[in-house]
Amino acid sequence: MKQIFFAIAMTILAVSANLAFADAKTSSPISKTDVAVQKVSVNTASLEQLDAIPGLGKKKAQAVLDHIAQHGPIQNQADLTKVKGIGDKLAAKISPYLSFN
Structure with missing residues (x-):
């Protein structure tokens, strides 16, 4: 009797696990377009805020701050390329993470 009960319990567990896996597999993941991007004002941002932008890093974030201090506000994406270490790519x-006002 214990063996039958154990076999039924294991079957229920296996079916539940398969259903949960199938549900997770078919649900759509959150895409980047589903999440609103909180933009950082490039001209008033702190080093920490700029460093948090994916792809920028602390060294280039400091270069942005230095550029603004020396040359004034960055007006657009093209001005970003004037910062040492930041190219077109x-x-x-x-740019999608920044506001230029």
Whole structure:
């Protein structure tokens, strides 16, 4: 009797696990477009805020702050490329995280 009860319990457990796995597999993951991006004002941001932007890092974040201190506010994505160490590709990558006002 114990063996039958154990076999039934294991079957129920296996079916439950398969259903949970199938449900997780078919539910759609959150895409980047589903999450609103909180933009950082590049001209008033702190080092920590800029460092938190994916792809920027502490060294380039400091370069942004230094550039603003020397040359004034960054007005647009093209101005980002004037910062030492930031080229067209990186400027395009980080621009969605920045506001230029």
